[in-house]
Amino acid sequence: MQDKTTDVPIIFLRDFDELSDKIKAFEIGGTDYIIKPCQQEELLVRIETQLKVSLKLKEVKKENKNLVKKLKIIENSQPVHQQMPLESHLLYQAIAATNNSIVITDANASDYPIIYVNPGFEIMTGYSLQEVTGKNCRFLQGSDDQQPELEQIRDCLQKGESCHVTLRNYRKDGSLFWNEMSLSPIKDESGNILYYLGVQTDVTDKKKLMKPNKDIKHLYRK
Ligand SMILES: Cc1cc2nc3c(=O)[nH]c(=O)nc-3n(C[C@H](O)[C@H](O)[C@H](O)COP(=O)(O)O)c2cc1C
Structure with missing residues (x-):
């Protein structure tokens, strides 16, 4: 796909339901796949959702660019021996950005049902869009539902605000x-x-890496 069109959401509207066709559609850059016949309301809400996701992604990309610029300024002002962790951090940011999973829930329906998940979510969790549509995301916690x-x-x-948390799923x-x-x-x-x-973002590997570091710190304290 051309650079100029990579942010344009592409919805495949098909009159047959074939897995290989669906996979191909997402592989070549499709963002959604709808099988005909389809209710007009559903089509409209899906298009609206895709446009909102696309806008949000643009914002995230812009924020990432600004962040990279800021980090480069800090990096250049630091001695060489302090530069490595920052580079690793940048690398982590880049990897996290490409592996992002995206979920949209309906804020006006009861219990925030899922109306859209992207292929990143399907890869991260193993659940398909069809399987999770209409569910609240808490099903990913299983019985581990006492997390602070x-x-x-x-x-x-x-409160209708934003938040950032890490959960066991x-x-x-x-x-x-x-x-x-x-x-x-x-x-x-x-x-x-x-x-x-x-x-x-699946941060399981990061958590595993942090655990031995904690143990080392603990030894030093002793
Ligand atoms: C857009 C959105 C995405 C969410 N994604 C997840 C998720 O990936 N995993 C998870 O355990 N909870 C997720 N949640 C949180 C749960 O849906 C739910 O709000 C949380 O379990 C707290 O509510 P509860 O006490 O009613 O379960 C998400 C919520 C929203 C609104």
Whole structure:
């Protein structure tokens, strides 16, 4: 796809339901896949959602660019021996950005049902869009639903604010992963919240790396 059109959402409207065609559609850059016949209302809401996701992604990319610029300024002002961790951090940011999972929930329907997940979510969790549509994201917690961070999410949703938390979640195959997520409201021009956007990253590897470091610090304290 051309650079200029990479941000344009592409929705495939097909009159047959074939897995290989769906995979091909997403591989060549499709953002959604709808099988005909399809209700006009559903089509409209999907198009609207894709446009909002596309706008949000543009904002995230812009923010990332600014962040990279800021980090470069800090990096250049530091002695060489202090530059490595910053580079690693940048690398981590870049990897996180490309592996992001995106979820949109309906803020005006009861219990924030999922109306859209991107292929990144499907890869991260093992669940398909069809399987999760209409569900609340809490199903990813399984029975591990006593995590203190959940209170933060409830509070943020109740106040209509943004929040950033990391939770233990479980893939379709039952395996645990650490899900770092940013939740933010998507508002209309009048400030009414229409949807909630979740941008998630599987940070399991990062958590594993942090654990031995903690142990080392603990040894030094002794
Ligand atoms: C857009 C959005 C995405 C969310 N993504 C996740 C997720 O990936 N994993 C998860 O465990 N909870 C996620 N949540 C949080 C749950 O849906 C729910 O709000 C949380 O479990 C707290 O509410 P509860 O106490 O009613 O379960 C998400 C919420 C929103 C609004």
